[in-house]
Amino acid sequence: MKIMVTGGAGFIGSNFIRHMLTSYPEHSILNLDNLTYAGNLENLKGIESLSHYTFIKGDIADARLLESIEFDAIINFAAESHVDRSILNAYPFLQTNVIGTQCLLEAAKKRKCRILHVSTDEVYGSIEEGLFIETSTVLPNSPYAASKASADLLARAYHETYGLDVSVTRCSNNYGPYQFPEKLIPLVILNAIEGKQIPVYGDGKNVRDWIHVSDHCKAIDLIFHKGKAGTVYNVGARNEVQNIDIIKKILMIMDEKKRHEKRSFTDLIAYVQDRPGHDRRYAIDPTKVETELGWRPEIDFDKGISSTVEWYMENREWWKSILSGEYMDYYKQQYDGRFRE
Ligand code: NAD
Ligand code: DAU
Numbered sequence: 001m002k003i004m005v006t007g008g009a010g011f012i013g014s015n016f017i018r019h020m021l022t023s024y025p026e027h028s029i030l031n032l033d034n035l036t037y038a039g040n041l042e043n044l045k046g047i048e049s050l051s052h053y054t055f056i057k058g059d060i061a062d063a064r065l066l067e068s069i070e071f072d073a074i075i076n077f078a079a080e081s082h083v084d085r086s087i088l089n090a091y092p093f094l095q096t097n098v099i100g101t102q103c104l105l106e107a108a109k110k111r112k113c114r115i116l117h118v119s120t121d122e123v124y125g126s127i128e129e130g131l132f133i134e135t136s137t138v139l140p141n142s143p144y145a146a147s148k149a150s151a152d153l154l155a156r157a158y159h160e161t162y163g164l165d166v167s168v169t170r171c172s173n174n175y176g177p178y179q180f181p182e183k184l185i186p187l188v189i190l191n192a193i194e195g196k197q198i199p200v201y202g203d204g205k206n207v208r209d210w211i212h213v214s215d216h217c218k219a220i221d222l223i224f225h226k227g228k229a230g231t232v233y234n235v236g237a238r239n240e241v242q243n244i245d246i247i248k249k250i251l252m253i254m255d256e257k258k259r260h261e262k263r264s265f266t267d268l269i270a271y272v273q274d275r276p277g278h279d280r281r282y283a284i285d286p287t288k289v290e291t292e293l294g295w296r297p298e299i300d301f302d303k304g305i306s307s308t309v310e311w312y313m314e315n316r317e318w319w320k321s322i323l324s325g326e327y328m329d330y331y332k333q334q335y336d337g338r339f340r341e
Helices: 011-023 063-068 083-088 091-111 143-162 184-193 213-226 243-257 287-293 301-314 316-324 326-335
Strands: 002-006 028-033 053-057 073-076 114-120 166-171 173-175 198-201 207-212 231-235 240-242 269-272
Touching (some): 011 213, 063 091, 073 091, 083 091, 083 143, 091 114, 114 143, 114 213, 143 166, 173 213, 184 198, 184 243, 184 301, 184 316, 207 213, 207 301, 213 231, 213 287, 231 287
Parallel strands (some): 002 028, 028 053, 114 166, 166 231
Antiparallel strands (some): 207 240
């Protein structure tokens, strides 16, 4: 089977491609990614030369390009994914997350092939108490979340109208290696290493439900192979943490590793203006994927966060070239002209 993974140069997509190439040497993986600021082929270093892996630089909203590519199934990670950027400019979010997803649904419809659309718990909005289930009302609060919810509704419509074999996954906050440094966890680690302030939005008591990226990837693999068409699956590790607690946890791990230094990294914490429309709490119920498909998260949060801190401490080259902007220049020279655009 030739599986087209879109957005495979980003954080979760690159972790997923590594997982698939190791788990299914019989499948070939085609990575379609237009390398926005969040796409980095360094995330896939070491696998470029594998015979069952191909990279195509291209946009998911390019319907003609999609027509020219051969594939048997699609897994869609491609997105504008950062809430803060969507507050500054929603347009690219609508273009990629809505129009781009619609182009992929159309391409899957033409080939009568399976498509898994990777979505987010943010589509449900914020919840004071209890947990969102798959049939909860979709009430997105940020332009990012609204664009993802729109794509989810299009996926549903393509199933209802055309019988498309489509499943949607709604996962909670991921952490792990290769996450772009504008997101909370890598930002905290890298700012601490560089002695910069750690901005905490509002009172720091907003709650996120954290899952290691490798557990998310295994859930997607399972849902792609065994999930029901026209169905939504929540994916989460039942691991709610307040932002300030996760920040302190990371800084304590870092303090432990640098015991000789008198100053604690926690001195770098700075409370700043809140994110507009900042969702107070995300919490989803993953019972459906657990009971129907037998998925369970495997990575304990304390171990996962500690190994994630270590990964960023050991992979300075990777993040330094992102912070300096070099990664963009390097890949521009390397890949423009060598791949279809
Ligand atoms: P990311 O921002 O790290 O990566 C996105 C990737 O998509 C990049 O490689 C980028 O170049 C590519 N891309 C963007 N626009 C494109 C386009 N028009 N055509 C082709 N490629 C394009 O994102 P991520 O954190 O890896 O998230 C992946 C998916 O998972 C997204 O759909 C996101 O909504 C969803 N999700 C993320 C999380 C999380 O915590 N990070 C949680 C739940 C769901
Ligand atoms: O819930 C899933 C979503 O998780 C995904 O759909 C998104 O793609 C992903 O980016 C993530 O969204 P969040 O907005 O929750 O992630 P972020 O890392 O931006 O922020 C996590 C929390 O930390 C949030 O409550 C805002 C807060 N925060 C974030 C940053 C960047 C801070 O307090 N300070 C910061 O500097």
